[in-house]
Amino acid sequence: MWQMRLPLTPLRTRVLVAFLATIAIPVAAADAPSRFVSDTILPAAMPWKGASERLIASADDSWITPAEAAEFRKTPSYAEVMSWLQRLDAASPLITVKTFGRTTKGREMIYVRASKGGAGKPVVLVQGGIHSGEIDGKDAGLMLLRDIALRRKDSLLDKVDLVFVPIYNIDGHEQISAYNFPHIRGPAEKGRDANARNIDLNRDYAKLDAPESRAMISLIRSLDPILYIDCHVSEGFDMQYDITFTYAGWGKYARHRATADWLEGRFGPAVSKALTAAGHTPIIYPSPIDTRHPEKGIRYAPEGPRYSTGYGDFIGMPTVLVENHMLKPYRQRVLGTYVLLEAALKIAATDASRVSRAKAEDRASRPTELLTRWKPAASPIGWIDNFKGVAFDTYRSPASGREEQRWLAKPITFRMPIIGQTPTETVRLPKAWWVPAEQAEVIDRLRRHGITFETTQSQRRLSLDEVRLVDPKLLQPSEGRYPITARFVHGQVEQVMPAGSVRVPADQPLGLLAASLLEPESQDSFLAWGFFPEMLSPAPNTDAFVLAALGDQLLATNPRIKTVFEGKLRDEPAFAADPDARLAWLYAQAGPGHPYPLRYPIAREIN
Known part of the structure; x- marks a missing residue:
């Protein structure tokens, strides 16, 4: 609750009324x-006066526009x-x-x-x-x-x-x-x-x-x-x-x-x-x-x-x-x-x-790269x-408690620098992007933009660039979405794309637009706008006694997993001290892994 702590003298009363009126x-x-x-x-x-004032219709003109009739006040x-x-x-x-x-x-x-x-x-x-x-x-x-x-x-x-x-x-x-x-x-x-x-x-x-x-x-x-x-x-x-x-x-x-x-x-x-x-x-x-x-x-x-x-x-x-x-x-x-x-x-x-x-x-x-990040030169x-500027001074604002500008309607000129940008990140475009059929929202947007794509009639086995998220973060809600920021790790995987998958070629008139929507590093990608919240859901788990037994078996029978696990225990104290993280990691090594967590669902065809 706002309280007035000073006694209200007649002068202060007038000041308060004037302030509240604003x-x-x-x-x-x-x-x-x-x-x-x-x-x-x-x-x-x-x-200001200008020759364009002659464009205004006279007050008795039957075709005067509403704004002209209101003398541009409404x-x-x-x-x-x-x-x-x-x-x-x-x-x-x-x-x-x-x-x-x-x-x-x-x-x-x-x-x-x-x-x-x-x-x-x-x-x-x-x-x-x-x-x-x-x-x-x-x-x-x-x-x-x-x-x-x-x-x-x-x-x-x-x-x-x-x-x-x-x-x-x-x-x-x-x-x-x-x-x-x-x-x-x-x-x-x-x-x-x-x-x-x-x-x-x-x-x-x-x-x-x-x-x-x-x-x-x-x-x-x-x-x-x-x-x-x-x-x-x-x-x-x-x-x-x-x-x-x-x-x-x-x-x-x-x-x-x-x-x-x-x-x-x-x-x-x-x-x-x-x-x-x-x-x-x-x-x-x-x-x-x-x-x-x-x-x-x-x-x-x-x-x-x-x-x-x-x-x-x-x-x-x-x-x-x-x-x-x-x-x-x-x-x-x-x-x-x-x-x-x-x-x-x-x-x-x-x-x-x-x-x-x-x-x-x-x-x-047919651009081959997409600029995704830049910084001031x-x-x-x-x-x-x-530069045709206007002079100003400053005053101490009671409202903000700091110095604020007060423009003086006095023309001045000065030398204005133009600050450009230096590229800090570009991505090389792939041959095509592969969108799973279940990503209906993405496919709908591609169609609305007029981006060319083909829907496969049979499954295809391909070597594709798969992208995984590292340290993803949800940003403040913006424009009806929860934007996501992350670092990305790329890796080649053999993958079977089932019938009904959508292939979006980069070689098309709207290839650069497709890249801006589908490349994960793009600031306007579907990923950046938060179209894939399922990526951030944790993998399903099971009881600790089952996971412990499975992990013990893996460590006893798989020398490679054991070596990597021991390295993580040595190099990552927080991981070593977290029993659930240890069991979850071992569970992820036991099979193909869960397909959704931190995995970008759109793959990139490089070759």
Whole structure:
């Protein structure tokens, strides 16, 4: 129980009331807040005007979007978005609203296709609200769709189609509160980051636990877009940049080079030029090393397929992460997103054949290794000479009891180091992976990803690389799973794979994705995510008097086991002092051993 120990003088009473007002949530405020919670807690916004303000519809426009009508202080609900889009669908032959799945709570997931028709046209896929408190993409996309359908911007569809998912995480979107995402300046109320099961959908592209993720991967496979854009809002430090974006590994550490080179060489310059002309200040997303010390640098690092950008890289699909700056006003962020999306459609149309060639080149490549671990490089890999930062000082916070930052809305520039990564572990890919038929959950995920595999019709005897876990540990629950970390020991064994076993060849367009899911060392492997809890169950045991008799017999009749056993007694005092461990070890030597404990069920075909 919290107790006030100081006498309540009139001054202290006023201070206490003011403090409680900042942490309490009045019932009326929870229903319809009249102002942003961030109005009282975030630093002052820097002034901004830009040419993109001309994109806003006039107040009397019958096709004004809900966000424009609310002067960007509010964002529309799922029902309001559906109603507005259905009206646009009815008004324009260019617009079609379709469903492509259901959320965890059963809501219909929708996308909008903007198209002039024509078979085989390449698709630009854009999504908003995977983190539904970061909802800029939704309102920018509605404005852009309106202008394409009704405001003479239909030429954007001459060579490409636009497929727009306004709200990916609908269940999280509808859990709206003024206290969600308090670091983001508007809208007044926002949704949550995770879905109804508290799974972050931008951590679920590889493991596919959520129905929303499975629906999105199915949509991606059906469209095979030439460009995939995922709209977010950043966290971090204050800076002058408002619209930032990046790619897997910030381009430097991409797993597939051809699509990464297109993003760096063509997409980035095109959208940066358009944003600058519209009055915005773009940059490749500066992921901070230390938000308290911006001068320590920004991080460039490889990514795994749990993320949208990492997944796109692993499958050879150009993917862009938009990370608008959290402290810029919602109006400014939405307008910048509109400009970026329009520019993206233009460069995708211009470069459609070039992108298709890059995708084909990446998918024809056959990497022989998978990078699985890395660490920060000892020295910067580059510098931004005039990084556009914002000055801050510090103050002693009564709440935290330490020095906290106070941003001053004063522009500064400084030399920003870029901190890269040094590889510390790679694994050489096998010829194939063998998955037992009973691992139905894994096989289901492979099928959903479109990874090629064959199901054997007869048993096969093979020499396979078997993996055993050493010192496994369960980590804190994360994204609906209990992740596992361990060291691994590999060894060749003769093994009979029965009929119905699944063989996954590495020689396929999605071979690198298969490796990231099936190689035990991978940070996004099924093993790392905890798909095989049976590995951690102890082997069944029996009565001590039976085990002792069996162990005595083994030691008397098997010189090899006796030699190894005596060595363990000599070298491992803890083992020597544990009667149950001694008997369990001898029991494990007596026969083929129990097939599950600490044995990774997926084998690797080397030869």
